[in-house]
Amino acid sequence: MKHAVLGFRAHFGWTALVAISLEDGFPQVLLRERPHAEARGFISGVRAEARHLAYRAIQSVLVNLQKQGYELKRCSLLLASGRPLPGLAQILASHALIHAADGEIFREALLHASKRCGVETFTAKESDLLERAVHALRLQPDEVARRLADLGHPLGFPWSQNEKFAVLVAWVSLCR
Incomplete structure (x- = not known):
């Protein structure tokens, strides 16, 4: 054979x-x-799984923080800065739009899970984040960057832009 x-x-x-x-x-x-896979059914399954995973993650953090004596008051989420997504057929025809849609599914799942956990949400577009931070924190951009970098030192490598932006959106939400 x-x-x-x-x-x-x-x-x-x-x-x-x-x-x-x-x-x-x-x-x-x-x-x-x-x-x-039939796209709509496939996406529906991915969305359901993303919501389930997001809920488990937020619920786990909520319990962990409670054990440390903290009450989780807000989930802060950085939003994409791009235009609204087109229809499904156009998304499936574009590799870049598929990645954008994938991100939207997970952002929506995090917002849904936060609500399900009874936690307030705060969102900010990535393109507006630094300007909002400078205003809310009353710091110059270079000082914001330095403080974000310093926060990562005790945590060790890697301390990526993703973590820095996540900290920044949460920090801005605390100053509202």
Whole structure:
């Protein structure tokens, strides 16, 4: 019996599938398919799972903070700065829009989970965050950056831009 190998390149909701075999040392395509999940059903499943994971994460933090003597008052979320997303067909046709939509699903899940946990939410667009921080914190931009960097020293590497922005949106929400 001859050997065959499958090759995949996965995308959001679908994958390129190719089966090959070697003939005289060269690949021969035996089969080519593009299996995909029905997009709306697939997205609905992802959204439900994201909501479940977000709820578990927030609930776990809420309990952990209570054990330390803190009451979780607010969840602060950094929003994308881009335009509203187009329809599903346009999203599925664009790799960049798929990533944007993926982020929207998780942001929505975090807002939903916060509400389910009875925690107030605060949101800010990433493009507005530094300006809002400078105003709310009454600090110059370089001082904001220095303080954010300093916060990471006791935590060790990595202290990425993601964590710094998460701290900043939470810090701004505390100054409202």
